[in-house]
Amino acid sequence: MSDTPTMTPNTTPHQTTRTTATAAPVKARSTARRLLLGRNANSVYVLVLIVILASILVPYFAGTATVSFLLIDAIPILLMAMPMALIIISGEIDLSVASTAGLSAATMGVLFHNQHWNIWWVFVACIIIGLLCGAFNGVLITTFGLPSLAVTIGTLALFRGLALVVIGDSAVADFPTDLTAFATSTIGATGIPTFMIFVAVVVIVFAVILHFTPFGRALYALGFSTEAASFVGIRVNRSKFWLYVASGGISAFAGIFWVLRYSSAQSDSVSGLELSVVAAVLLGGVSIFGGSGGIVGVVAGVLIIRTVNYSLQLAGLPDTVLTIVTGTLLVLSVIAPSVSARIRRSTEKRRNHNITREVSSA
Numbered sequence: 001m002s003d004t005p006t007m008t009p010n011t012t013p014h015q016t017t018r019t020t021a022t023a024a025p026v027k028a029r030s031t032a033r034r035l036l037l038g039r040n041a042n043s044v045y046v047l048v049l050i051v052i053l054a055s056i057l058v059p060y061f062a063g064t065a066t067v068s069f070l071l072i073d074a075i076p077i078l079l080m081a082m083p084m085a086l087i088i089i090s091g092e093i094d095l096s097v098a099s100t101a102g103l104s105a106a107t108m109g110v111l112f113h114n115q116h117w118n119i120w121w122v123f124v125a126c127i128i129i130g131l132l133c134g135a136f137n138g139v140l141i142t143t144f145g146l147p148s149l150a151v152t153i154g155t156l157a158l159f160r161g162l163a164l165v166v167i168g169d170s171a172v173a174d175f176p177t178d179l180t181a182f183a184t185s186t187i188g189a190t191g192i193p194t195f196m197i198f199v200a201v202v203v204i205v206f207a208v209i210l211h212f213t214p215f216g217r218a219l220y221a222l223g224f225s226t227e228a229a230s231f232v233g234i235r236v237n238r239s240k241f242w243l244y245v246a247s248g249g250i251s252a253f254a255g256i257f258w259v260l261r262y263s264s265a266q267s268d269s270v271s272g273l274e275l276s277v278v279a280a281v282l283l284g285g286v287s288i289f290g291g292s293g294g295i296v297g298v299v300a301g302v303l304i305i306r307t308v309n310y311s312l313q314l315a316g317l318p319d320t321v322l323t324i325v326t327g328t329l330l331v332l333s334v335i336a337p338s339v340s341a342r343i344r345r346s347t348e349k350r351r352n353h354n355i356t357r358e359v360s361s362a
Contacts, residue, residue, distance in 0.1 A: 109265025134248020223290025
């Protein structure tokens with residue numbers, strides 16, 4: 001179809017040019033409004049507000065030490081949140097990410113310490129195990145048509161149990177010191193962990209996939225309606241399968257970082273982190289019902305979770321309070337979009353009613 005403006009018998013070339021010229025600023029304003037007032041932007045604004053309040057109210061929060069500790073704690077959540085965001089946008093969920101990371105960590109400990117593998121081959125083996133875990137989830141969901149919530153709750157327990165079988169109750173702490181030192185190193189005096197370079201690459205890759213490729217745009221259609229997506233030619237099952245494979249691989253990568261950061265591999269590594277991952281993705285503006293969300297908002301959601309938790313830790317609050325706060329943020333992130341949509345519908349309905357009444361009275 002041509003992009004040339006269509007002229008009717010009553011339209012002059014001057015009018016057509018003027019219409020085209022005025023359409024560009026309107027489109028630009030619409031794009032700017034979406035960027036500045038969308039759910040992604042709201043997450044960024046909330047993050048900025050929390051950082052400002054924490055800097056004012058929490059002693060010792062403002063400083064490079066905070067940047068270092070906050071970001072290094074955010075790395076595994078940020079890694080696992082990337083594929084999780086795409087999965088939830090497509091209308092599914094993966095609750096086994098932390099267990100997959102834990103199984104990868106346990107495997108890393110056994111292969112390096114007990115089997116004396118070269119550390120780089122250990123990394124490859126761990127990533128392969130993560131990919132297989134993701135593929136297992138994907139097959140159950142796409143081939144057998146099982147609900148992702150039930151499947152990943154089951155594999156959450158399964159993979160954690162396998163980690164216990166692999167490594168037992170012991171903890172392995174004998175890893176190359178150069179790698180463990182690298183995992184906790186920072187970029188100069190900035191306080192930014194060096195490992196954030198790899199995380200930034202992962203974030204950029206997933207942002208490009210979601211926002212600038214046909215595959216990513218198809219995920220939004222999947223989230224709205226799998227039937228409609230199939231009707232327009234999207235291969236629903238294949239898309240979802242590869243999402244779970246990616247989730248498994250990235251989760252294994254997060255498990256490797258966890259081991260190197262703490263210089264320890266055990267069966268309960270990365271335990272319980274799936275709650276923080278889901279909460280961060282939803283806080284970042286991804287709808288639990290699928291069909292909407294963006295990577296910028298997810299990154300902001302991860303930093304919101306970590307900033308709140310780290311602030312409470314500096315304030316001396318116990319871990320139980322941190323868990324309660326994370327759960328509360330998760331509930332609010334689910335409720336808030338529904339409440340906002342209901343308020344918006346009510347406002348539009350009232351506005352339409354007023355317009356109708358004014359027309360009738362005229």
